Amino acid sequence: MIGGAAAEPASHIRVALEFLTRLWGSPSPVPYREKATGLLLEQLVRERTADYRRILRTVALRASTNRAPRLYIADWLRGHFIKLDD
Numbered sequence: 148m149i150g151g152a153a154a155e156p157a158s159h160i161r162v163a164l165e166f167l168t169r170l171w172g173s174p175s176p177v178p179y180r181e182k183a184t185g186l187l188l189e190q191l192v193r194e195r196t197a198d199y200r201r202i203l204r205t206v207a208l209r210a211s212t213n214r215a216p217r218l219y220i221a222d223w224l225r226g227h228f229i230k231l232d233d
Contacts, residue, residue, distance in 0.1 A: 148190075149162060149163060149187065149190045149191055150190040150191040150192060150193050150194070150195070151190075151193055151194050151195075152194035152195065154195075156198060156201075156202055159191060159202075160191070160202060160205050160206060160209075163187055163191050163206055164206065164209055164210065166187060167184065167187070167206075167210055167211060167216055168211055170183060170184065170216075171184075171210075171211055171213050171215055171216040172211070172213065181219055184216065184219055184220070184223070185223055188203065188206070188220070188223060191203075191206065200229070200231050203220075203224065203229065203231060204231045206220065207220045207221065207224065207231065
């Protein structure tokens with residue numbers, strides 16, 4: 148289980164970032180990596196009302212040296228009407 152109200156943010160963010168690095172760094176998960184990334188982000192911030200922007204901002208900034216996951220996360224945030232600068 149990732150995320151949730153009782154989750155310790157730093158450790159869950161680290162796990163999410165490691166997952167994203169492996170997911171976006173390999174050619175085999177191409178057919179489902181965007182869906183998997185979206186599900187991961189939803190789970191990571193579920194039941195988080197006070198700090199979800201900080202969590203998503205951290206993931207967005209550290210997602211990868213690869214541009215593709217950063218662009219996908221930016222699109223996901225826009226599609227969910229989440230602004231990280233508030």
